[in-house]
Amino acid sequence: MELEELKSKWQSTEAKVEEIHQIVTAMNQVQLQKQNRRTKIGLSVGPITELIVGAAIMLAAGGFIADKWTRIASYPLGAVPAVLAGLFGWFLIWQGIWQLIFVDKLDYAGSVTETQSSLLNLRKFRARTGQFVLLAGIAFWHFPPLFFLQWVGHFDIAKSVNWPWMFANSLIGIVISSVLIAIARRLPPTSAFNRFASDVFAGGEVERAERTLNQISEFRAV
Amino acid sequence: MTARQQEFETLLAQHVGIVYRIVRTYSRNSDDQQDLAQEIKLQLWNSFSKWDRSRTFSTWIYRIALNTAISWLRKHSLRNRLSTPLDEQTTAAAPANDARFELDEIISRLDPMNQALLLLYLEELPHEEIGEVLGISAANVATRISRLKQQLHEQNKEQDSTPWN
Numbered sequence: 231m232e233l234e235e236l237k238s239k240w241q242s243t244e245a246k247v248e249e250i251h252q253i254v255t256a257m258n259q260v261q262l263q264k265q266n267r268r269t270k271i272g273l274s275v276g277p278i279t280e281l282i283v284g285a286a287i288m289l290a291a292g293g294f295i296a297d298k299w300t301r302i303a304s305y306p307l308g309a310v311p312a313v314l315a316g317l318f319g320w321f322l323i324w325q326g327i328w329q330l331i332f333v334d335k336l337d338y339a340g341s342v343t344e345t346q347s348s349l350l351n352l353r354k355f356r357a358r359t360g361q362f363v364l365l366a367g368i369a370f371w372h373f374p375p376l377f378f379l380q381w382v383g384h385f386d387i388a389k390s391v392n393w394p395w396m397f398a399n400s401l402i403g404i405v406i407s408s409v410l411i412a413i414a415r416r417l418p419p420t421s422a423f424n425r426f427a428s429d430v431f432a433g434g435e436v437e438r439a440e441r442t443l444n445q446i447s448e449f450r451a452v
Numbered sequence: 453m454t455a456r457q458q459e460f461e462t463l464l465a466q467h468v469g470i471v472y473r474i475v476r477t478y479s480r481n482s483d484d485q486q487d488l489a490q491e492i493k494l495q496l497w498n499s500f501s502k503w504d505r506s507r508t509f510s511t512w513i514y515r516i517a518l519n520t521a522i523s524w525l526r527k528h529s530l531r532n533r534l535s536t537p538l539d540e541q542t543t544a545a546a547p548a549n550d551a552r553f554e555l556d557e558i559i560s561r562l563d564p565m566n567q568a569l570l571l572l573y574l575e576e577l578p579h580e581e582i583g584e585v586l587g588i589s590a591a592n593v594a595t596r597i598s599r600l601k602q603q604l605h606e607q608n609k610e611q612d613s614t615p616w617n
Binding site: 337442450 | 585
């Protein structure tokens with residue numbers, strides 16, 4: 231079918247406007263306002279939670295370091311779990327703020343290429359940070375419980391921790407992460423789990439977003 | 453109902469055809485169409501207070517509805533492929549009539565940006581307005597449309613040369 235033929239067929243197909251009119255008008259103002267609130271909460275609830283959690287972790291790590299400063303000065307390695315926790319807290323705060331800025335800047339009334347690019351960048355950012363948190367979590371899983379024990383249980387890290395064992399654990403975690411990435415890249419997305427694995431471990435979501443962003447920039451350029 | 457809500461409903465009722473055609477372009481079965489139509493209305497209502505009155509309501513509605521539809525499509529396409537059995541997908545997409553089916557088929561072969569471009573062209577919007585909605589220049593619109601024409605022409609030639617046609 232040529233484009234002009236397509237156009238005349240398009241114009242002659244019966245437009246059942248009434249059908250959609252009913253759907254659109256059936257949604258009354260109360261429903262609209264309720265859904266509106268839900269949508270706004272939905273977009274911001276993740277970053278706000280991350281901001282709160284990040285701030286709590288930061289405060290705990292900072293408080294711990296200040297509290298145990300003399301002991302840390304004589305045994306600096308003892309501060310590693312708290313420093314890592316603090317860095318993770320900073321990371322959560324930073325990415326929470328970025329997401330809130332992205333969400334605030336989103337304008338659906340903007341041009342299609344512009345709005346879609348912003349949405350894809352937000353998606354890419356979320357996917358990237360999610361991937362980072364998960365993979366870092368696997369590699370450094372043993373530091374948070376250690377920090378918790380130091381902080382709450384006054385566990386003496388200098389006497390009780392075998393550092394070669396700690397770093398060997400991280401190494402094993404890095405190997406496990408790499409294997410998971412390799413497996414996830416080979417999984418076809420035929421089930422919800424495989425899709426999750428492909429999206430989170432192998433960065434499938436990031437790849438898809440980048441591909442579409444490229445298509446949009448090609449579309450803009452000509 | 454406040455005066456603003458009243459104005460919104462009136463303007464929407466006047467332009468509901470735009471919403472309908474965008475919904476039909478980006479979704480096939482009636483559940484999806486209902487879902488997308490509601491999402492578009494919600495997004496229109498959310499943005500109504502920011503509507504720049506120096507611009508036409510139709511340009512504004514095209515932008516929001518297309519942005520919502522493309523995002524909706526991205527969110528739902530993989531989920532639908534995973535959850536809907538193939539025979540059900542085929543039944544859902546079964547043609548009400550051949551012409552409409554053929555039209556839908558041609559449109560669905562394009563990527564979402566070109567679908568938007570084709571839809572706006574079929575709506576007979578001037579190139580400047582298409583460019584304003586999509587965020588590209590009028591010259592770019594003309595080039596894109598001529599590429600679409602070429603693409604359809606090539607597809608036609610391929611179909612004609614296939615022995616079983």
